[in-house]
Amino acid sequence: xxxxxxxxxxxxxxxxxxxxxxxxxxxxxxxxxxxxxxxxxxxxxxxxxxxxxxxxxxxxxxxxxxxxxxxxxxxxxxxxxxxxxxxxxxxxxxxxxxxxxxxxxxxxxxxxxxxxxxxxxxxxxxxxxxxxxxxxxxxxxxxxxxxxxxxxxxxxxxxxxxxxxxxxxxxxxxxxxxxxxxxxxxxxxxxxxxxxxxxxxxxxxxxxxxxxxxxxxxxxxxxxxxxxxxxxxxxxxxxxxxxxxxxxxxxxxxxxxxxxxxxxxxxxxxxxxxxxxxxxxxxxxxxxxxxxxxxxxxxxxxxxxxxxxxxxxxxxxxx
Amino acid sequence: xxxxxxxxxxxxxxxxxxxxxxxxxxxxxxxxxxxxxxxxxxxxxxxxxxxxxxxxxxxxxxxxxxxxxxxxxxxxxxxxxxxxxxxxxxxxxxxxxxxxxxxxxxxxxxxxxxxxxxxxxxxxxxxxxxxxxxxxxxxxxxxxxxxxxxxxxxxxxxxxxxxxxxxxxxxxxxxxxxxxxxxxxxxxxxxxxxxxxxxxxxxxxxxxxxxxxxxxxxxxxxxxxxxxxxxxxxxxxxxxxxxxxxxxxxxxxxxxxxxxxxxxxxxxxxxxxxxxxxxxxxxxxxxxxxxxxxxxxxxxxxxxxxxxxxxxxxxxxxxxxxxxxxxxxxxx
Amino acid sequence: xxxxxxxxxxxxxxxxxxxxxxxxxxxxxxxxxxxxxxxxxxxxxxxxxxxxxxxxxxxxxxxxxxxxxxxxxxxxxxxxxxxxxxxxxxxxxxxxxxxxxxxxxxxxxxxxxxxxxxxxxxxxxxxxxxxxxxxxxxxxxxxxxxxxxxxxxxxxxxxxxxxxxxxxxxxxxxxxxxxxxxxxxxxxxxxxxxxxxxxxxxxxxxxxxxxxxxxxxxxxxxxxxxxxxxxxxxxxxxxxxxxxxxxxxxxxxxxxxxxxxxxxxxxxxxxxxxxxxxxxxxxxxxxxxxxxxxxxxxxxxxxxxxxxxxxxxxxxxxxxxxxxxxxxxxxxxxxxxxxxxxx
Ligand SMILES: Nc1ncnc2c1ncn2[C@@H]1O[C@H](COP(=O)(O)OP(=O)(O)OP(=O)(O)O)[C@@H](O)[C@H]1O
Ligand SMILES: [Mg+2]
Numbered sequence: 001x002x003x004x005x006x007x008x009x010x011x012x013x014x015x016x017x018x019x020x021x022x023x024x025x026x027x028x029x030x031x032x033x034x035x036x037x038x039x040x041x042x043x044x045x046x047x048x049x050x051x052x053x054x055x056x057x058x059x060x061x062x063x064x065x066x067x068x069x070x071x072x073x074x075x076x077x078x079x080x081x082x083x084x085x086x087x088x089x090x091x092x093x094x095x096x097x098x099x100x101x102x103x104x105x106x107x108x109x110x111x112x113x114x115x116x117x118x119x120x121x122x123x124x125x126x127x128x129x130x131x132x133x134x135x136x137x138x139x140x141x142x143x144x145x146x147x148x149x150x151x152x153x154x155x156x157x158x159x160x161x162x163x164x165x166x167x168x169x170x171x172x173x174x175x176x177x178x179x180x181x182x183x184x185x186x187x188x189x190x191x192x193x194x195x196x197x198x199x200x201x202x203x204x205x206x207x208x209x210x211x212x213x214x215x216x217x218x219x220x221x222x223x224x225x226x227x228x229x230x231x232x233x234x235x236x237x238x239x240x241x242x243x244x245x246x247x248x249x250x251x252x253x254x255x256x257x258x259x260x261x262x263x264x265x266x267x268x269x270x271x272x273x274x275x276x277x278x279x280x281x282x283x284x285x286x287x288x289x290x291x292x293x294x295x296x297x298x299x300x301x302x303x304x305x306x307x308x309x310x311x312x313x314x315x316x317x318x319x
Numbered sequence: 320x321x322x323x324x325x326x327x328x329x330x331x332x333x334x335x336x337x338x339x340x341x342x343x344x345x346x347x348x349x350x351x352x353x354x355x356x357x358x359x360x361x362x363x364x365x366x367x368x369x370x371x372x373x374x375x376x377x378x379x380x381x382x383x384x385x386x387x388x389x390x391x392x393x394x395x396x397x398x399x400x401x402x403x404x405x406x407x408x409x410x411x412x413x414x415x416x417x418x419x420x421x422x423x424x425x426x427x428x429x430x431x432x433x434x435x436x437x438x439x440x441x442x443x444x445x446x447x448x449x450x451x452x453x454x455x456x457x458x459x460x461x462x463x464x465x466x467x468x469x470x471x472x473x474x475x476x477x478x479x480x481x482x483x484x485x486x487x488x489x490x491x492x493x494x495x496x497x498x499x500x501x502x503x504x505x506x507x508x509x510x511x512x513x514x515x516x517x518x519x520x521x522x523x524x525x526x527x528x529x530x531x532x533x534x535x536x537x538x539x540x541x542x543x544x545x546x547x548x549x550x551x552x553x554x555x556x557x558x559x560x561x562x563x564x565x566x567x568x569x570x571x572x573x574x575x576x577x578x579x580x581x582x583x584x585x586x587x588x589x590x591x592x593x594x595x596x597x598x599x600x601x602x603x604x605x606x607x608x609x610x611x612x613x614x615x616x617x618x619x620x621x622x623x624x625x626x627x628x629x630x631x632x633x634x635x636x637x638x639x640x641x642x643x644x645x646x647x648x649x650x651x
Numbered sequence: 652x653x654x655x656x657x658x659x660x661x662x663x664x665x666x667x668x669x670x671x672x673x674x675x676x677x678x679x680x681x682x683x684x685x686x687x688x689x690x691x692x693x694x695x696x697x698x699x700x701x702x703x704x705x706x707x708x709x710x711x712x713x714x715x716x717x718x719x720x721x722x723x724x725x726x727x728x729x730x731x732x733x734x735x736x737x738x739x740x741x742x743x744x745x746x747x748x749x750x751x752x753x754x755x756x757x758x759x760x761x762x763x764x765x766x767x768x769x770x771x772x773x774x775x776x777x778x779x780x781x782x783x784x785x786x787x788x789x790x791x792x793x794x795x796x797x798x799x800x801x802x803x804x805x806x807x808x809x810x811x812x813x814x815x816x817x818x819x820x821x822x823x824x825x826x827x828x829x830x831x832x833x834x835x836x837x838x839x840x841x842x843x844x845x846x847x848x849x850x851x852x853x854x855x856x857x858x859x860x861x862x863x864x865x866x867x868x869x870x871x872x873x874x875x876x877x878x879x880x881x882x883x884x885x886x887x888x889x890x891x892x893x894x895x896x897x898x899x900x901x902x903x904x905x906x907x908x909x910x911x912x913x914x915x916x917x918x919x920x921x922x923x924x925x926x927x928x929x930x931x932x933x934x935x936x937x938x939x940x941x942x943x944x945x946x947x948x949x950x951x952x953x954x955x956x957x958x959x960x961x962x963x964x965x966x967x968x969x970x971x972x973x974x975x976x977x978x979x980x981x982x983x984x985x986x987x988x989x990x991x992x993x994x
Contacts, residue, residue, distance in 0.1 A: 040810075144670045147973045148966060149928035151935055155954050156962065160677055250816050254932075257818050258939060258951060277822060277940050280842070281830050291819040299814040379897055381889070404903075412900030419898075424891040428990055429913045439899045474989040490899065 034311035041307020047300035051293070055102030067096035068265045076283050086285035088272070098289055101267035104175075105249050105294070108183055108268065112248035113241055115187025120194030121230075121237065127195065128202025129225060139199075142192040150189050151254055157185040158260040176266040182255065186248045194240050201233030235312035239305055246301035253294050269294045326530050327353040327376070327415075327498055332390030334368075334375045337383060341603045345371040347554040349390075350629075353498065358524060358531040360541040360562075362577070363551035366599060369534045370420075372551075373500045375400070377417055378407045394498070413443040416491035420503040422483035426475040432459075432486050433471030439493045458489040462519060481512035488519065495527055502534045517544055538577050542566070547635075550574050553600040553610035556629060560636040570638035570645070572615045609641070617642040619649060656982065663974045670970050671745075671963075675716050678959045707740075719963070720745050745967065751960035755953065760964040764946065770845065771945035775934055777861060778868040779923070785873045787916070790880025795907065797885060805877070812874035817933050821867040821940045828863065843942040864941045868933050872926065876919065883915035890914070917988050924980030927973050 035041055071091035079086045085094035127138040145153070161181040168175050205211065206229065214224055249269075255261040256270030264271065269290040276287035329351045336343040346368045353359055361369045374380050376392045376399060392399040394414065399407065411417075419425040427435060436458060437451040446454065452471075459467035462485040475483055484504055491499060501520065505513035517540060524531050533545055541548055541562060548565045550558040550573065558571040569575050576595045597614030600606070609615070612622040621641050629639045643650050703709050707718050718726070723740030743749035750760035789809070793802040812820070825842050832839035840863050841847070846856035887893060888911050896910045935947030942948070946965060953961040985991045 140666060140669065144666055144673070147666070147670060147928070147970050148674075149932040149935075149969060149973075151932035152950065152966060152969065155935075155951070156674070156677060156966070159954050159957070246814070253816055253818070254936060258936065259955065273818060277818075277825070280822065280825050284826055284830075287819075287822050291816070291822060295815050295819050298816065299811065302810070302814045377898060379894055408900045408902060410900070411898055417898040419891060419895060421891060425895045427892040427896065427910050427914070429917070429988060430910070431989075435895075438896070438901055438905075442899075442901055442905075476990050487895075490895075 031308075031311045035307050038307035038310055040303045041311070044300040044303025044307065047296060048304060051102065051297050051300065052106065055099055055106055058096075058099030059103070062093070062096035062099060064100055066093065067100045067267060068092065076279070076286075078283070079285050085289045086283070088286055089275075089279075094272070094285060094289055097267040097272055098269065098293055101269045101272055101290060102293060104179060104262065104266060105252060105269045106297075108179065108186070108252045108262075109245040109249040111183045112186040112190070112252075113244040115184060116190045116194060116244050116248075117237070117241055119187065120191035121198050123191065124195035124198025125202055125225060125230070128199035129206060129221075129229070131203075135199075138195070142195050145189060145192045150251070153189045154185055154251060154255050155258065155260050157189070158182065158255055161185065176263040178261065178263045179266060179268075182252055182262055186251050190244060190247065190251075194237070194244070197236050197240055198233060201236060202229055205229050205232050239309045239312065242301060242305040242308055246298045246305070249294060249301075250298055323354040323356060325352050326355045326395060327532075328391075328393040329372075329376065330391045330393070332372060332375055332392065333388040334371050334380060334390075335386050335388055337386065343602045344605055345554050345602060346375065347606060349551070349554070349556055351549055351556065351559070353530050353532060355497070355530055356524075356528040357547070358533060358545045359547045359549060360533045360535060360545035361549045361551060362535055362538055362541060364536055364595075364599060366602070367551045368554035368602075369536075369551055370502050371554075373417070373502060373532060373534065377411060377415060377500065378402075378404070379411075379417075409443070412439040412491075412496070413494045414496055415498045415500065416494070416496040417500040417502065418484070418487050418491045418504045421507050422480055422487055422504075423507065425487060426483055428475055431472050431474055432478065436471070436486065436490045436493055439490065443494045454493070455489075458493055459486070461492070461523070462486070462489045463515075464489075480508055481515065484508060484512075484516055485519070488516070488523070492523060492527070496529065498530045498532065499524070500532045500534070503536070505540070506535070506537075513540070520544075538581055550577070553602065553606055555606070555610060555626075555639065557611065557640070558638045559629070560633075560638075564633065564636050568633065568636070568645075570632045570636070571611075571640050572617050572642065572644060573611050574638075575644065576614075609639075615642075617644065621649065652982070652985075656978065659978050659981070663978070666974065667967070667970055671720070671967055672716065674963060674966055675719060676712065678963060679712060718742060718744065719751065722747060722749060750964035750967075753953070753961045754958045755956055755961070760960045763949065763961055764964055764968065767944060767946045767949045770943065771934060771938070771947065773857075774861065774864055774868065774937070774943060774945060775930060778865050778872075778930070781865055781869045782872040782876060783919075783923075785869070786876035786880055789873070789877040791884055791907070791912065793877070794881045794884035794888065802881075806881075809874040809878050812870050813878065815871065817867060817871065817936045818940060820870055821863070821937065824863055824866060825940075845944060860941075864937050864943050867940070868930070868937045871933070872930065876922070879922065880915060880919070883918070884911055887911040887915040917984065920980050920984050920987065924977045927976050928969075931969060 069092060071087070074083075074087050074091040075089060077083055077087040077091075083093050083095065085098065088094055088097070123138050123142065127135045127142075158178075158181060161184075166177050168177055168180065211224060211228055214228055219227075252261060252268060253270030253273065256268055257273045259274055261274075262268045262271050272290040273287050276283075276291075279286050329349060332346055332349045334346040336345055349368070349372050351359070361372070363369055371380065371385075375387050375390075378399065380387060387400060390400060394410065399410065399415075402410070426432070433452065433455050436455045437446075437448075440446045440451040440454055455471050456467045459471060464470055464482060464485055470478075475486075478486060484507075487504070499520075504520075505516050508516065520531065520533075521544060523529070531545075533541070535541065538548075545562055547559065547561050549556055550565075550571065552573050558565070558569065558574045560568075560570075565574065566578070569578055573595075580595060595614060600610045600613075606626060608623040608625060609618075609627055612618045615622065619642070625641075627639045627641045629637050632638045641649055700709075707715055707723065710718070718740070719742075722742045722744030724743060725740075727737060727739050742751060748761065750764075752758065753760055753763050756763070789805055793799075793805045796802050828840045829842045830839075841860050842863060845860050846852045850856050884907075888907075890911075892914075893906060893911055896906045901910070931947070934945065935950060937943065938945045938947035939951055950962065950965050953965075
C-alpha cells in the first residue's frame with residue numbers, strides 16, 4: 001500500500017473470511033456452482049431433461065410405425081383413454097407423433113445449431129483475426145443476410161431445395177429428405193449474429209498482451225487462434241449456441257407451420273401444427289399438444305441459456 | 320470561536336447496507352456539529368464511511384440495500400431523518416446542497432448544462448424560464464465559466480473536468496444553500512484545477528456565509544480551507560479538533576499515521592512516504608474493540624476488548640483512543 | 652450530417668446489389684415458371700420453348716439478371732427461335748421501377764405489392780405503437796417497483812411470452828377470445844380477414860378485426876422490450892447523475908421521466924430498427940393465421956407457387972426498407988443523444 005487511500009471499492013468483498021478460506025475453484029467448477037444457484041436455470045434444465053426423456057424414452061412405448069399409421073375411421077378424435085392426446089386429421093395418434101416429432105425437432109435444433117456454429121465461428125474468427133479487406137467483405141455478406149428477415153429467406157430456400165433431396169435412411173429409419181434441407185437452411189441463415197459476436201470477441205482478445213507475447217515467441221497463427229483466442233471467447237459462443245437450439249426449433253416450427261417445412265410422414269412438432277388453425281373451433285388437441293411442447297422446450301432452453309450467461313460472466317460477483 | 324449558531328447537528332448516526340455477502344457496517348455512530356458559516360473537513364481513507372454519512376443526512380442512501388438504523392440529523396432544529404420524502408425534497412438543493420466526487424458521471428449526459436443548473440431554480444424558487452436563464456448565466460459567471468451565455472447550451476461532454484465541477488458548484492449554489500456538502504470534489508481533477516476549485520469555494524463561502532462540509536482523504540488540502548477537522552475510521556469518528564491543533568498535537572494513532580504519510584516540503588526529499596501497514600478494516604463484521612487495533616503500533620489488550628469512547632483530550636479536541644500518545648502510556 | 656447520410660446511402664448500394672444478385676440466383680430453381688404461368692394449356696414443347704424465349708429464360712442467368720435489373724428494352728429477343736433477334740424487349744428493369752409481371756396473374760409486381768402494402772403497414776404500425784406504449788409502461792413500472800409482487804409476476808410473464816412462439820400465442824388467444832367467448836355468449840373477437848363482408852370495410856370493423864393480429868404480433872416484442880427497459884431504467888436510476896438530480900431536490904417524476912428515462916430509452920430507437928426484420932417475420936405468420944390480406948400472406952402464396960418476380964419484388968422492397976430504416980434510426984439516435992455526432 002503506497003498511501004492512505006487504497007483504491008479498490010470491492011476490497012471489502014474480497015476480504016470476507018469465508019472467501020479467503022475457500023480454495024480457488026477452476027472456471028468450470030465456478031460456472032457449475034453459479035449455474036446451480038440460478039433457480040430459473042435449474043428449472044429449465046430439469047424441464048429440458050424431462051422433455052428429452054419424453055421424446056426419446058417414449059420410443060420404447062410406441063413404435064414409429066404406430067406413430068405414422070393412419071386410420072381413416074378414427075379421424076379427429078378427442079383425447080380419450082385409447083388416444084390420450086387425440087388423433088389428427090388422418091387418424092394418427094397424436095401422443096405417439098409428439099414423441100417421434102420431438103426427436104426430430106430436437107435433432108433439428110441441435111444439428112442446425114452445429115451448422116450455425118461452424119459457419120458463424122469460422123466467419124467471425126477469420127473476420128476478427130485477419131481484419132482488413134477480408135473482414136469488410138465478410139461483414140458485408142453478414143449484413144446482407146441480416147437485412148432480409150430470416151423467415152422470408154428460410155421460406156425461399158426451403159422452397160428452392162425442397163424437391164431436390166430424396167428420402168434418406170439412417171439406422172434403419174427413413175427420414176423425409178426435407179429434414180436435411182431444413183437443418184441446412186436454418187444453419188445457413190442464422191450464423192450472422194454469432195459471427196458478429198465471435199468477431200468482436202476476437203477483436204478485443206487479439207489486442208491482449210498475452211497474444212502479443214505468444215506472437216513474439218513465434219507461435220503459429222493456427223495455434224494462436226485455437227489455443228489462445230478461441231478458448232477465451234468460448235463463453236459467449238456457448239450461450240449463443242444454447243439459445244440457437246431454441247431458435248432453430250422455433251424456426252422449424254414456423255416454416256413447417258407455414259407449409260414449407262419437413263414433409264410427412266416424418267413428424268415434427270412444427271409440421272404437426274400445419275393447417276391446425278383450420279380446426280381451431282373443432283379440434284383444439286390438434287395444435288395444443290405440439291404447440292405447448294414447443295413453447296415448453298423453447299422456454300426451458302432460454303432459461304438454461306440465461307443461467308449459462310450469468311454463470312459464465314467473468315464479471316459476475318455471485319460465487 | 321463556536322459562539323455561532325449550530326446549523327447541523329448529527330447525533331449517533333448508524334447506516335448499514337445489506338448485500339449478498341452480508342451486512343456492511345458503513346457508519347457506526349457518528350456525531351458531529353456544524354455551525355453557521357463554518358467549514359469543517361471530514362478526513363479518512365477510502366471506504367471509511369465519509370460519503371455514506373453525508374448521503375444519509377441528505378436522504379440519498381439507496382434503500383434497499385441501505386438502511387439508516389438509528390440517529391438524528393437536526394438541521395436548524397428539525398430532524399432531517401424523520402422527514403418525509405416530500406418534505407426532504409424542499410430541503411435538498413435549497414437548504415442543503417451537495418457536490419459529488421466525479422464530475423464526469425455526476426452530470427446528466429443528455430441534458431444541457433443550463434437546463435441542469437436551472438432545475439433547482441425552477442423547483443425551489445419557482446422562477447420562470449427567462450429569469451432562470453438569466454440566473455444561470457450569472458451563476459456560471461460566478462464560478463468562472465467563460466462565455467456563459469453560449470456555454471450554458473453545451474452538454475456535459477463538451478466541458479472539461481474542471482469546468483464540469485464548476486458547473487456542479489453553480490448548480491449546488493443556485494438557491495444559495497445554508498450548507499454545502501462537498502464530497503471530494505477535487506479528487507478527480509489535476510492539481511492546478513484542484514487549487515482553483517478550492518479557491519473558488521473559499522471565496523463563495525465567504526461571500527455567501529455558507530457552512531461547508533468538505534470531505535476528502537487528503538489531509539494536505541484541509542489546512543487552508545477548514546476550521547475544524549473530523550477524522551473517521553471504519554465508520555467512526557476517531558478524532559476531532561481544530562485544524563492547527565490536529566496538525567500540531569494529534570492524539571489518535573490513526574491521525575498520526577495519516578500525518579506521517581503526508582508528503583511535506585519541510586521533509587527531506589529522499590525520505591520515503593510512510594504508508595499505514597495492514598489492511599483497511601473489514602466492514603462486514605460489527606466492529607469489536609477499537610477498529611484500528613489491528614494496524615495500531617500502540618495496541619494493547621484493552622483495545623481489542625472494548626471500543627474506546629470519543630473523549631475530550633484538550634480544549635475543543637476529542638479522540639477515541641485508550642492510549643495516551645503524548646505520555647506514551649495507556650490512559651487510566 | 653448530409654455527408655454522413657450520403658455516405659451511408661452509397662454504402663447501401665453495393666449491399667443491395669449483392670442481396671439482389673444472391674436472391675436472384677437462389678430463385679432460379681424455385682419452381683417451373685412456365686408451369687406456374689400457363690397452367691394446363693402449355694403442354695406442347697414448342698409452346699414451352701416460345702414462352703421460355705418470351706420470358707428470356709433461354710438466356711444465360713447473368714443476362715436474365717441484367718434484364719431484371721436494367722430491363723431489356725434496349726435489347727432484341729429472338730421470339731420465333733430462328734436465330735435472329737428481331738423483337739425489342741418491353742421490360743424497363745428494377746432500376747427504373749419495373750419489377751416485371753407476376754407469373755400467376757400477369758399483373759405488374761409493383762401493383763400487386765401496392766395493393767397489399769397498406770394493410771401490412773396498418774398492422775405493423777399499430778403493433779409498433781402498442782409495443783412501445785406497453786413496453787415503456789411495464790418496463791418503467793416494474794423498475795420503480797423492483798422486487799415487488801408486481802415486478803416478480805411481470806418478470807415471469809415477460810419471460811414466458813418472450814419464449815412463446817408466435818403461432819402458439821395466436822392459437823391460444825384465438826381459442827380463448829374467439830372460440831370460447833362465442834361459446835359462452837360473450838362478445839367474441841373475429842379471427843379471419845379485415846372485416847365482416849356483410850358489414851363492409853368500416854374503420855370500426857377493421858379495428859375490431861385487428862385486435863388479435865396486433866396482439867399476436869406485438870406480445871413477444873412487448874415482453875422483450877419491457878425486460879430491456881426495466882434493466883436499463885434500473886441501471887440509469889443507479890447512476891451518479893440521478894443521485895445529483897435527487898440532491899437538487901427534484902420531484903420524483905422529473906427524476907424518473909426526464910433524467911433516467913431519457914438515458915435509458917435512447918437505445919430503444921436502435922433496437923426497433925434492428926428488430927424490423929423480426930417484426931416482418933412475425934407479420935408473415937400473423938397474416939397467415941388471421942387471414943390478413945397483407946404482404947406476408949402475399950409472399951407466402953407466391954413463394955409456394957414459385958412466382959419469382961413477385962417474391963423478388965417483395966424481398967427487395969423489404970431489404971431497401973430495412974436499410975433505410977436503420978439509417979433513419981442512426982440519424983435519430985444521433986439527434987437525440989448529444990454525445991454522438993456523425994460527420
Ligand atoms: N450502495 C451501497 N451498497 C453497498 N455498500 C455500500 C454502498 N455505498 C457504500 N457502501 C459501503 O459503505 C462503506 C463506506 O463507503 P463510503 O462511500 O462512505 O466511503 P468513503 O469514505 O466515502 O470512501 P471514498 O473516499 O472512496 O469515497 C464502504 O465499505 C462501501 O463499500
Ligand atoms: Mg466517498
